[in-house]
Amino acid sequence: MTLFRQIVRVLAPVVGAVVFSVLLLLLVGESPGGALTAMVDGALGTSARVGDTLTAWTTLSLAAAGLAITFTAGLWNIGVEGQVIAGAIAASFVAREVTAPPAIMIFLILLAGFIGGSIWAVLAGLLKVRGKVNEIFGGLGLTFVAISLSTYLIIGPWKRAGVASTGGTDPFPESSWLPTLGDLRVSLVAIFVAILALAVVYVLLRGTRFGLSLRAVGQNLQSSALFGIPNTRYLLTAFALGGALAGMAGAIRVAGFYHKLVPGPGGGHGYLGILIVLLAGYKAKWIAPLAFFFAIVAVGASQLPLQLGLDASLGGILRSVLVLFVLLAGGWQARRATRAKAAPTEEVVA
Amino acid sequence: MNELHSLIAAAAPLVFAVVGETITEKAGIINLSLEGSLMLAAMTGFAVSYETNSLLLGFLAAAIVGMLVALLVAFSSISLKLNQVAIGFVLFQLCTDMSTFLGDGYVRIPGPSVQALPIPLLEDIPILGPLLFDQNLVVYASFIVAIAAYYFMFRTRQGLELQGVGERPEAAHARGVSVNRLRYLYTAIGGSLVGVAGASYSLAVKLGWSFQHTRNLGWIALAIVIFGGWQPLRAAAGAYLFAGLLVLAQLLQEPLPGIAQVLPTIPFPLMIFTLVIVYSDWLRQLTDRFPALRALFASEPPTALGTVFETE
Numbered sequence: 001m002t003l004f005r006q007i008v009r010v011l012a013p014v015v016g017a018v019v020f021s022v023l024l025l026l027l028v029g030e031s032p033g034g035a036l037t038a039m040v041d042g043a044l045g046t047s048a049r050v051g052d053t054l055t056a057w058t059t060l061s062l063a064a065a066g067l068a069i070t071f072t073a074g075l076w077n078i079g080v081e082g083q084v085i086a087g088a089i090a091a092s093f094v095a096r097e098v099t100a101p102p103a104i105m106i107f108l109i110l111l112a113g114f115i116g117g118s119i120w121a122v123l124a125g126l127l128k129v130r131g132k133v134n135e136i137f138g139g140l141g142l143t144f145v146a147i148s149l150s151t152y153l154i155i156g157p158w159k160r161a162g163v164a165s166t167g168g169t170d171p172f173p174e175s176s177w178l179p180t181l182g183d184l185r186v187s188l189v190a191i192f193v194a195i196l197a198l199a200v201v202y203v204l205l206r207g208t209r210f211g212l213s214l215r216a217v218g219q220n221l222q223s224s225a226l227f228g229i230p231n232t233r234y235l236l237t238a239f240a241l242g243g244a245l246a247g248m249a250g251a252i253r254v255a256g257f258y259h260k261l262v263p264g265p266g267g268g269h270g271y272l273g274i275l276i277v278l279l280a281g282y283k284a285k286w287i288a289p290l291a292f293f294f295a296i297v298a299v300g301a302s303q304l305p306l307q308l309g310l311d312a313s314l315g316g317i318l319r320s321v322l323v324l325f326v327l328l329a330g331g332w333q334a335r336r337a338t339r340a341k342a343a344p345t346e347e348v349v350a
Numbered sequence: 351m352n353e354l355h356s357l358i359a360a361a362a363p364l365v366f367a368v369v370g371e372t373i374t375e376k377a378g379i380i381n382l383s384l385e386g387s388l389m390l391a392a393m394t395g396f397a398v399s400y401e402t403n404s405l406l407l408g409f410l411a412a413a414i415v416g417m418l419v420a421l422l423v424a425f426s427s428i429s430l431k432l433n434q435v436a437i438g439f440v441l442f443q444l445c446t447d448m449s450t451f452l453g454d455g456y457v458r459i460p461g462p463s464v465q466a467l468p469i470p471l472l473e474d475i476p477i478l479g480p481l482l483f484d485q486n487l488v489v490y491a492s493f494i495v496a497i498a499a500y501y502f503m504f505r506t507r508q509g510l511e512l513q514g515v516g517e518r519p520e521a522a523h524a525r526g527v528s529v530n531r532l533r534y535l536y537t538a539i540g541g542s543l544v545g546v547a548g549a550s551y552s553l554a555v556k557l558g559w560s561f562q563h564t565r566n567l568g569w570i571a572l573a574i575v576i577f578g579g580w581q582p583l584r585a586a587a588g589a590y591l592f593a594g595l596l597v598l599a600q601l602l603q604e605p606l607p608g609i610a611q612v613l614p615t616i617p618f619p620l621m622i623f624t625l626v627i628v629y630s631d632w633l634r635q636l637t638d639r640f641p642a643l644r645a646l647f648a649s650e651p652p653t654a655l656g657t658v659f660e661t662e
Contacts, residue, residue: 024451028451028454076435078435078439127622127625127626131622131625131626131629131630132625132629133622133625133626133629134625136382136435137572137573137576137621137622137625138622138625140569140572140573140618141573141618141619141621141622142618142622143618144566144569144615144618145615145618145619147615148612148615151612152612271439271443274439275440275443278436278439278440310451311450311451311454313446313447313448313450313451314447314451316443316444316446316447316450317444317447317448317451319443320440320441320443320444320447321444323440324437324440324441324444327426327432327436327437327440328426328430328432330432331426331430331431331432332430334430334431335429335430335431
């Protein structure tokens with residue numbers, strides 16, 4: 001395939017998504033240029049906003065890196081949002097109940113997220129391998145259990161002093177906040193953890209025996225078993241690792257962004273992680289740039305209603321249309337390729 | 351009594367949605383976009399009714415929205431051989447955001463709604479009359495749709511073909527059934543019912559439109575389809591059970607604060623529990639000993655659910 005056609009292949013869905021969004025904007029009588037400037041300005045305009053964008057990048061990257069592991073194992077870990085929430089709940093527990101020197105505190109909070117997310121994912125994994133419950137439905141179910149659990153904790157045992165409110169718990173003690181970089185509102189620890197996770201997942205999936213076996217499990221359970229790969233153990237390990245990274249994303253959301261537990265603390269970042277991994281074609285190396293784009297859209301779009309009276313949903317539409325068009329274009333090209341291959345033989349038969 | 355009456359009315363949208371998704375999944379396609387397509391249809395139904403002052407047009411537009419989304423799932427999976435779950439998931443996100451964006455001008459404004467229409471004579475039956483026949487047309491239609499879907503699926507030749515397409519597409523193909531054409535057809539029908547579900551929510555149950563007006567209803571419908579063992583009447587029963595849980599949550603709100611937030615998510619643990627039980631060896635032994643129980647508990651998903659069928 002020539003370079004030109006390759007460029008067209010990559011750009012066509014992107015252009016399609018942009019055209020779709022522009023048409024939507026014109027439909028409601030807004031200027032597309034103004035919306036774009038507002039979005040970029042909302043994400044990168046001030047140092048505080050850059051901080052928010054980078055924080056969103058860390059959680060999106062962690063969730064997506066975890067999903068790269070589970071997708072490689074052939075698992076549809078739709079329950080990732082619940083794993084983010086479980087990590088957030090576990091981290092909130094430590095942030096509220098444990099007192100320790102700051103450095104140890106940060107470590108314990110991230111560890112709690114790691115374990116909480118891992119447990120939630122392994123529950124979905126056990127349901128799959130022991131109970132034969134498809135991970136999509138098991139994961140969805142567990143997500144809703146996690147959401148109710150966070151709501152229950154907020155209006156029940158962890159309710160604000162005085163009146164119970166669904167807005168969230170009391171803020172954590174400041175010793176439990178992830179330290180920020182000056183007035184940038186982003187934690188270096190979070191950025192470091194995200195970069196580390198991306199690197200580990202990249203190496204794990206590309207350069208290790210574990211990654212290769214995981215790929216085999218994901219491609220075909222029957223043949224991987226014939227090669228002596230213990231499928232059940234690999235599937236559960238994939239769930240545990242993927243959930244752990246998602247759980248750390250949850251820990252960063254509560255300890256580095258909200259500084260308290262809110263209902264549904266995942267904020268949809270687990271779901272966005274799925275879109276990122278779909279867009280990345282399940283490849284770890286594309287996660288970092290795509291997560292940055294998603295973070296800009298997520299943070300920038302939240303500024304739109306203030307500046308243009310538009311809903312933040314426009315950012316969501318832009319993201320989903322992009323993923324939809326990329327998937328459809330991929331399918332369309334595969335279809336044309338098989339048709340082109342099949343055509344000569346059809347002529348012979350005729 | 352009053353609670354039962356409003357329970358039956360409140361469950362109508364869910365009945366449409368679970369019957370629709372059951373039909374789609376019976377044909378072997380998962381429409382995972384339910385949460386989003388139902389929401390977009392609810393917005394469309396209200397907006398179109400508001401603009402045209404015609405409930406019929408509102409329902410029609412909602413059905414078309416549901417059908418178009420479902421057809422996109424069918425096209426991606428049947429013609430482009432893409433993963434149904436991936437496309438369904440993206441469409442869930444897209445439709446949810448579209449409903450917020452396009453529905454912006456319709457938030458919390460009064461609009462048309464479906465009026466009660468008691469059926470003469472039938473409403474005079476003691477107990478059942480006021481419960482079942484002093485409702486609106488949407489509720490009556492939900493009864494009919496659930497019963498008709500059951501009858502069609504298990505008592506007609508076409509229904510048998512539908513099951514064949516979802517269970518053993520190769521065998522159906524060998525017998526001359528056009529597998530992929532039927533999959534398109536039943537995905538479209540199921541999607542239209544999901545659309546009707548959305549419109550009946552915004553036009554007959556929780557009137558009007560607000561931000562994420564039908565939140566979680568689509569996910570709950572997906573759970574209930576499984577809970578109902580891919581059988582329309584059992585799925586409808588699941589919908590009533592869920593509506594009952596909501597009423598219970600309201601009643602228990604006073605003595606047990608917080609229950610209103612937690613009880614509505616019960617279908618999910620219940621669904622997981624059902625699946626675990628259904629697949630357990632324990633139940634297999636039980637139904638081997640008492641075959642009569644099988645009809646009550648049998649709950650296998652369509653064998654070819656989520657797979658691509660190719661003629662080569």
